[in-house]
Each structure stands twice: as structure tokens, then as C-alpha cells.
Amino acid sequence: MRPAMNSKGNPLQPSNDMPARTWGMRLMEPTIAVAMLYLLALITGDDITGNHAVLAIITFFVSSTVFSVTDHSHMLREARLLDFVRVILTGWMIVMGVLLLLGQLTGFFEFFSMRTLVIWLAATPVALLAGQMVVHRITYSMHKTGLSxxxxxxxxxxxxxxxxxxxxxxxxxxxxxxxxxxxxxxxxxxxxxxxxxxxxxxxxxxxxxxxxxxxxxxxxxxxxxxxxxxxxxxxxxxxxxxxxxxxxxxxxxxxxxxxxxxxxxxxxICETPFTGINSTVKRVTDIVLASLILLMLTPIMLTIAIAIKATSRGPIIFRQRRYGLSGEEIIVYKFRSMTVTEDGDKVTQATKNDSRLTPIGGFLRRSSLDELPQFFNVLQGRMSIVGPRPHAVAHNELYRKQIKGYMLRHKVKPGITGWAQVNGFRGETDTLDKMEARISYDLDYLRRWSLWLDLWIILRTVKVTIVSDKNAY
The missing domain is CATH 3.40.50.720 (NAD(P)-binding Rossmann-like Domain)
Known part of the structure; x- marks a missing residue:
């Protein structure tokens, strides 16, 4: 049975008794991808080791996430072959991109025969297409013969x-x-x-x-x-x-x-998306990505620290109280970009051409480099890479009284970047309408969360940062 839908047409999240047929459709692609990995290893004469098991687990996880988002199972019975080819190739290219990125960052692919990997990456979409066509034909035949x-x-x-x-x-x-x-x-x-x-x-x-x-x-x-x-x-x-x-x-x-x-x-009716396995997936992803980012950006962070100390008086790291998971106070780290370190009952947001900015503060804020120390907050478990941006305590106390559902954003850990930020609500929120729009995106993130959405937000954040968002100052 298809899960019940809410008023916006989105399905209720299934409980553990979701019918096997629905789960079977979702597991078909990752199962085929893993089976092809082992089959080609046998055909090419490679020794199957624990590395194959690790790659199989990663592939299963990534492909199940990607193909559940592309969701080609919704295709009508009259779908053309070109429709299947397009969706299968798009999904597998995303999976392949993620695997190649992980392989490049970790050097993991060095443990495998390059010939086997190339054949596997090229042959798997063909197997996926064949499997999908077989399932489609069987399903269509069952409909025609009245077995539905x-x-x-x-x-x-x-x-x-x-x-x-x-x-x-x-x-x-x-x-x-x-x-x-x-x-x-x-x-x-x-x-x-x-x-x-x-x-x-x-x-x-x-x-x-x-x-x-x-x-x-x-x-x-x-x-x-x-x-x-x-x-x-x-x-x-x-x-x-x-x-x-x-x-x-x-x-x-x-x-x-x-x-x-x-x-x-x-x-x-109202719950965090991070329960059960989702909580583990989110935390593992945060730890892995935050660790890799800190390792790669350590020279840049050291350079920023020296520049801050050389161009203005005061601490390198600015610590500010924010609200975290379940509305509990946390300490958030940032590179200091201003001559003041406000953390009281009144906190004034940064504005364009703000006189409080240090000589390099404007650049740090526009490029979001001032947020880099928050990756340590992620490793501490206080924050996540993606989530609603944390606001100063003073702002929280102000807006929770004015915006319906404001505190619901605290059902998840705050993030370094978020759904609102990549949709144009980054930086100053000088009107109530802007803050309401930001909160609307934050709550939409809670409704729609998936690992793929997190990865998409991270990619969009990189793009927004590179082009220098006009809202950040």
C-alpha cells in the first residue's frame, strides 16, 4: 500500500511495516550495482577482499539514496525507453561522481584494479536499465492481465x-x-x-x-x-x-x-527527521566531511588567524552564545570579523559598509571564511554542516514571540549552511518579512530532509560563496 499523503501531497513517512514490494523497488538499483561489482571482480580474476565489501557498502548506501530521490518508479506504464535511459544515466552519474570524489580524497581506489573499476562504472548503468525494463514489463503485463x-x-x-x-x-x-x-x-x-x-x-x-x-x-x-x-x-x-x-x-x-x-x-505530527538510522547517517556524514574539510583548509585557517591578529586588536576567535538542538545554549566559534564582540541582550546584525568591520572583516564575511571554525563545532557535536543557521540568543528571544513555529527549527542541530542560505536568505535579516521567509525555508528543510538534499545544499553553498553573495556583509 502506498503511504498516506498529507495535505500538500507529500507522503507520510513509513513505519517499519512498509510493504516488501515498496522496499523491493527501492533496493533494486543498489542491489544490482553491488552484484555487478562482485560479478566483474570474479570475471576479471581479481582477488575479492575486504576492500570490495567496503566499496559495496558505500555504493549501496549512496545509490539507494540517489535513486530514491530520482524516483524513476513513478514513471507511467506508457513511459518510453528514452525516459528510463535518462533517469538511470542521471542517477548513476551522480553515484559515480560521489564515489570518484570519495576515492580521490581518500585514495581508496588504489586498492582496486583500474580495469575492473572502469568496466564496472561503465557496465552498471546497462544492467540497471535492463533490470528496470524487466520490472516495468512484468508490472505492465500484470496490469493488463488484471492481476492488480x-x-x-x-x-x-x-x-x-x-x-x-x-x-x-x-x-x-x-x-x-x-x-x-x-x-x-x-x-x-x-x-x-x-x-x-x-x-x-x-x-x-x-x-x-x-x-x-x-x-x-x-x-x-x-x-x-x-x-x-x-x-x-x-x-x-x-x-x-x-x-x-x-x-x-x-x-x-x-x-x-x-x-x-x-x-x-x-x-x-511534528518530529525531527533525525531518528533511528537517519541520526547515524547524519552524524557520520558530518564527522567525515568536517574532518576532510579541516585537513584541507588548515593552511588557509592559519593564514586568516595571522591576518586577524596583524590587522586588529582582540581575539582571533569570536565566541557567541546561540541556541542549538532542543533550544539549549551552545557556544559557536567564528573568526572575529568585527571590532566588537557582542553577546548580550542586544546584538546588532552586520549591515552594508558596517563601521565595526575590521580591515579584513568584510572579506571574511562575504566569502564565509569567518565560519570555518564552526567545523570544530561540528566535530564537537554541537552543530551540523547543514541545518538552520543558529541565531544569537537575543535574536531568538525576539523572533520566537513574533514568528509562528520559530522554535521548531531547533528540533535539529544548527548548521554552518542551510536551505534558507542557498535560497537567498543569507546575511542580514533587517525586516520581519525576511526572517519569516528564512524560517519558512528552515521548516521546509525539516520536512524534506534527505542526505541528497544535504549534499545539494553543500554544492549550492560553494557556488554561492564563489560568486560572492550580495546579501553577505
């Missing part, structure tokens, strides 16, 4: 319509929607939608029995509980699987998912 599950949806509303749309777009679910049942007349349906109805809720049980319906989704508000109970009682005379889409989608959901506490089912 028949679905009825009770209720015509935004969530129900989005569910029907997703089922139509994902043939791998092997489901097709036969129609809708609703007690409301057509004039009360969502604006712009006029969905023909198969009948009312009272007529649904008879229809389900007559047509041997396998699955029924009920999308009704809690206020309709008496009618739902009556319907469920009558549907006990059918063999249909019944699913309920609760009306929690009226809320602004963040990382919503189904879960259980000691066997009691619960629905998470």
Missing part, C-alpha cells in the same frame, strides 16, 4: 484525490482505482474537481461484494465517526482490506509518520 488490486476510495477530498493520483502514477503498486463513494453531491467537492461517483457510502458494501473489491481507503473526517463505524460494520461481510486516512492533514506536518510506543499505535 481493485481499489475504492470513500470520500472526495484533497487527500483522497492525491492518493488516487499517486496510485495511477505508480504501476509498481499493482493497484487501480475503480472509483469514489461519497455522500456529498458534486457541488460540495473540492474546487476545480468534479469526480463522478459510483454511489453513496450506504451503497458501497454491496458494490464491494458484487465486484470483489480487494482494497478500500476511507478518507473521512473524524466528525463522520458514526457513519464510518456503520460502514465498517457492513464491510465485515466483504474480504476487502480497509485503510483509514485520518484528517490530521489539516495540521502543518513536519516529518509525520506512523509509529508505535510499546505496541500502542501513534501518529507523529
Amino acid at each position: 488490486r481493485s481499489v475504492l476510495i470513500v470520500g472526495v477530498n484533497d487527500v483522497a484525490l492525491k492518493l488516487a493520483e499517486r496510485i495511477a502514477e505508480h504501476p509498481g503498486l499493482l493497484m487501480h482505482v475503480e472509483g469514489f463513494f461519497d455522500d456529498r453531491d458534486l457541488s460540495r467537492q473540492p474546487e476545480g474537481e468534479r469526480i463522478p461517483l459510483l454511489g453513496t457510502m450506504d451503497e458501497l458494501p454491496a458494490y464491494a461484494r458484487k465486484h470483489n473489491i480487494s482494497t478500500i481507503f476511507i478518507s473521512q473526517p473524524i466528525s463522520a465517526q458514526p457513519r464510518i463505524k456503520k460502514l465498517l460494520t457492513e464491510l465485515q461481510d466483504t474480504t476487502a482490506s480497509i485503510y483509514f486516512l485520518p484528517d490530521i492533514y489539516v495540521f502543518d506536518l513536519i516529518q509525520a509518520r506512523f509509529d508505535n510506543v510499546a505496541g500502542v499505535p501513534v501518529v507523529a
